[in-house]
Amino acid sequence: MNKIGTVCATGGPAEPAACSVTLGTEHFTEANALVREALERADTVEIREAFAQRYLGCGMPSGKTLLIHGVPGNDMACYMDGGAIEVFGNAQDQIGNTMNGGSIVVHGRCGDAAGYGMRGGTIFVRDGCGWRVGIHMKQFEGRCPIIVIGGDAGSFLGEYMAGGIIVLLGKPGSYLATGMHGGVIYMKHELACADVPRGLVQEPIDEADEAVVGRLLIEYNEHFSHDLGGSVDASATGFFCLRPASSRPYASMYAN
């Protein structure tokens, strides 16, 4: 294992400095302090030997990029505000928690509850994801959060979903999108009629949808075709979408 610490190469005036930070088993408080310090000196920071450090990229603003090698800890990119993170490997739970904007690219799989309460930015996951991903995503004015999952998803994908887009190339688990009252889920595979959750409507996608999905699939290929040794079909033909029948699913549930 390398020595824990920061190595910076000073760039020329036109070129921002590049920094690399080796974390090892450093605790998250010191690790994040090191990373923040490095980000003050350089716009792109490479993190080596991440071992379970939480909150990497917490609240990171736009213009800043983290390239992470190793296994970052939970809550990576929490409250992220425009920054970019690329993980060369798997990511743990709750990535992109309450994320406001920016992008996460995971060259592997991610764990549970990714994108919880996310209201902007994109998360691209090459492989599958854990349970409760995209839970309580919401869109607001110009911001529309997007999660693209290359593999299968665990159960409760898009629970309480109030906005945004989820693209699923693999198969969903059970209790898909329960309580969904906004946004859209695009699926490569059609659900059997009996599996369409109550209150949701499944339809083949139209041209407008195809354009949206196609664009995201092209981006997916840009990130991962090298890893995968080929591209996925980016035409989006044959995809289905799930949308809520109402933005007020519980309107008649209560009486004063």
Place this chain on the structure above:
Amino acid sequence: MLDCLLPRYKVLRDSEACVECGVCERSCANGVHHADEKNGRLSADHAKCVNCQRCVVMCPTLALAVTAWPQVGNGSNNWTLGVMQDIAKQAQTGAVLLSSMGNPQHYPIYWDHLLLNASQVTNPSIDPLREPMETRVFLGSRPDKLVVNEREHAVVTRMPPQLKLDIPVMFSAMSFGSISLNAQKSLAMAAVELGTYFNTGEGGLRKDLERYGDHAIVQVASGRFGVDMHYLNAGSMIEIKIGQGAKPGIGGHLPGEKINEEVSQTRMIPQGTDAISPAPHHDIYSIEDLRQLVFSLKEATRYTVPVAVKIAAVHNVAAIASGIARAGADVIVLDGFRGGTGAAPARIRDNVGIPIELALAAVDRRLRDEGIRSKVSLVAGGSIRSSADVVRAVALGADAVYSATAALVALGCHQCQDCASGRCNWGIATQRPDLVRRLNPEIGAERVVNLMRAWNREIEEMMGGMGINAIDSLRGNRLMLRAVGLNDKELEILGVRYAGS
């Protein structure tokens, strides 16, 4: 279908006093009063009355009064009229019954069984009008031991951030959405004036309230509405809301009709869509996950503000609170089952949770048994009705209290328990612009400031009577309490002796 529901209230009009000016008609958002088209005579649709008393207060000739509907039940203590009316309503609608404000049921109110001490002979009482009397409180976590340089008078240990309160009362969380902008603004202005804090609830912090950020506690709840870096760094403390005394264990639905443009801006959600708060935080399924959220918020604010965790008082509250302290929270907030709400299923509000007095006493004792009470601050809420309740809470072990209902009553609330309808005639629990305008924030703030100044004066008087001139010496000082009308088990849990012993 025949509707078996009876009106709850009857509007009495003194026809001799009534001058048919129509103020009552204009006052009522529920459409109770209406004038006869032909003769202009006013009459009332009793079934619509919620007993908010707006018309009663506004009537220039005092011609109105609201009374209970005179129908009696069959005399059963079991099948009361209220119980049967609830069944009728559910048979009619198939709906979950919704209600608002605090639990109105007949449970013991332990505050009313705890009497305060005063000094006689063996030590002197202190006169707070003329001698110093300190009610300032700091909230935050504390190191076990402080290392200082005694010669330089400098602190060596890094002190965690502290919240400074000039009075031991803060205003509990009420979101913009559940209450009006003018109501929240009244509390914000009062908090500034009083040197205390208001709490945004989970509805975000509206742009034009950001200037009160030095006196704002920003809440992070399961829906994460309005939570971003800007919001987290806009307040003086962050409060993670796990639960609320009025509805432990369940989430919330702010109905789409209350999500107007301003509320949607503040919550950062689309207009007209239900705002659904999940029952749990979906990143907290265990106590160690709470530690994760606490520290994500500390990282997001660079450890500059304290992080509080608010839980509803439930059966295992002492162990949970101990876990919260160990999870890194700086302040633990306990909310008792009589606490208010903008809307909760009535069965939850009336049947779930435990009284704040017992919860507070149990938590304070558990933290002391484990030797960690001095490391965290403890705030109690859930029906603090007067300065005497504040004193009792502090003597049981609280550092400070949260009050919401009392502050709303100061703003005009008459506790009709109809907040959920969004037709609050007092301009508090509504987003209707014509109703919101009825509450003037300057006047509202003044009334709340008056109330809290009076409470603080009374707290000083009670402390002075006990011979205590700093609230620090009242905290957990249970010898200042004696009980009446309680059994041995209750005395044991409260850690209080019986009066006369």
Place this chain on the structure above:
Amino acid sequence: MTLREGDIRIPSGCAIAGIMDKSGGLHDGSDILKSIALMHDRSNGLGGGFAAYGIYPAYRDLYAFHIMYESKEARSETEAYLDGYFISEKQERIPTEAVRGIQDPPDIWRYFVAPHPVKLNMSGLDEAEYTMQHVFRINASILGAFVASSGKNMGAFKGVGYPEDIGEFYRICDYKAWLWTAHGRFPTNTPGWWGGAHPFTLLNWSIVHNGEISSYDANRRYVEQFGYDCTLMTDTEVITYIFDLLIRRHGFSQETAARIMCAPLWDEIDRMEPERAAYETALRCVYSSALVNGPMSVILGSDEGLLALNDRLKLRALMAGEKGSMVYLASEQAAIEIVCPGVENVAPIDGGVPYVVQLDEVAARKAQESCENVPAKDRLQEHLTGVLPASSKGVLRHA
């Protein structure tokens, strides 16, 4: 039966006095006896006592336990207990005199002991903590036995009666000390229990105190978190424990400890320049439950000297005077004048301002020491495995 201290909280008023020779010169008990006797009307015959420092030079390195027994069984049980945990160099009955005002005295013994080295080692405690825990255990669990004092080269002589009678009973004129403190008690009711008399002592601390504090239960519940059992339920006991916590365990000077217990008012702090205000605020925040409220005047005796403190509203009287190397304290000035005619610098002890008198040699030593407090060794904490936070790494290094 009347309830004792420990069964019930008994408020008391009092007379207190102290005499110290800063040069360390030894003086017999006749002056302190005369001084406290003059304040006869401040006590009611239900308790009196003395603490004396420097009285056992031959055994200066051993803990001197003064133990009162109400029965033979209590003595044999206690001695068996002591045998288990301490090595005794000498034990003897404390010589007493029959005095008319003193009735039913207990059987009073003294032991000069050292902690059993193997057991001390196994306990993981330091010597003082080990000794304190065993004193607590004897007082709490052996019926009819009470350790009246447990420090080195010092002792407490106390009982039920007027202080001048108690002094005569114990023959305090036969002892020579560089510091004497005295207490005459006015309890509101009559337990007649010798253990409840004052001074209260713990290790080398002795405390005499006047007044009923109103912060008692807040203070008690604070110190009980850290292993101090307030079994006597007296103010003096809890004040002693706060001093012990702040000075011995947290490493503060006596003066800072006193400033924590009688902290400056927020009004004063608000007028201070920011760094000083931050210092006072941090002390008040961390030690808010150590604030003592209500009437109090105390004299704290220790191997370093004495400290006198009045509560911050100055609700009790306490006077000080000096002459040469001698320092005198008493509730009333006349009690100083009677033993030291022509005493100089007579002044009242101000509210909340500690009055510290150190032995000359102690003062010289302290001037060389660091002015940062060094807390006693921290206990090993959690988080010893996995990804370590910085705080626990420090602990590991020291462990």
